[in-house]
Amino acid sequence: xxxxxxxxxxxxxxxxxxxxxxxxxxxxxxxxxxxxxxxxxxxxxxxxxxxxxxxxxxxxxxxxxxxxxxxxxxxxxxxxxxxxxxxxxxxxxxxxxxxxxxxxxxxxxxxxxxxxxxxxxxxxxxxxxxxxxxxxxxxxxxxxxxxxxxxxxxxx
Numbered sequence: 001x002x003x004x005x006x007x008x009x010x011x012x013x014x015x016x017x018x019x020x021x022x023x024x025x026x027x028x029x030x031x032x033x034x035x036x037x038x039x040x041x042x043x044x045x046x047x048x049x050x051x052x053x054x055x056x057x058x059x060x061x062x063x064x065x066x067x068x069x070x071x072x073x074x075x076x077x078x079x080x081x082x083x084x085x086x087x088x089x090x091x092x093x094x095x096x097x098x099x100x101x102x103x104x105x106x107x108x109x110x111x112x113x114x115x116x117x118x119x120x121x122x123x124x125x126x127x128x129x130x131x132x133x134x135x136x137x138x139x140x141x142x143x144x145x146x147x148x149x150x151x152x153x154x155x156x
Contacts, residue, residue: 033149035067036107040079040145041114045136054120056136060092062147065112070154072107073097079117079147081135086144090131092119099153 042061049055060079066072074097081090094117097105107113121132135143 031068031070031152031154033068033152036072036075036149036152037065037067038077038147038149039063040147043140043145045140051120052122054122054125056121056132058092058119058135060094060117060119060145060147062115062117063112064107064115066107066109068154069109071109072152073105073155074099074151074153075105075107075149076151077115077117077147078150079145081131082144082146084142084144089129089134089143092117094118097153 039062040060041063044059044061046057046059047055048057062077062079064075075095077094077096079092079094080088081092083089094115096115119135121127121136125132127133
């Protein structure tokens with residue numbers, strides 16, 4: 001009798017643990033950042049000679065499609081820039097929105113939105129490995145761009 005009660009209690013505890021683990025796995029799947037699909041659709045470079053500190057600008061247009069079951073108010077995106085041989089020569093990091101429910105950025109579940117990542121730099125900006133000058137001076141057709149969401153905050 002006592003042994004059966006102990007076994008029933010242990011089984012009940014095991015069932016509860018499995019239930020809560022299952023809930024976490026479901027929520028993790030609903031908010032999987034790899035289900036936010038990104039495509040760099042356009043690359044634009046320009047020079048503003050009136051801006052003496054950072055006259056060079058590179059803008060990336062990024063199409064974001066939310067394949068998760070969450071509404072996002074903040075995203076960190078890293079864009080990997082690769083040369084014609086497929087080697088990463090540098091990255092461009094960008095953030096959209098802010099933490100909390102008052103974010104001006106919103107990517108709702110199932111929504112597709114165009115984002116703009118902007119990189120500004122000048123003649124005296126440290127240019128490790130010549131990435132910035134390569135990015136600005138080369139034809140974009142010689143480079144490939146792959147973007148991924150590296151961090152995010154959802155609010156539902």
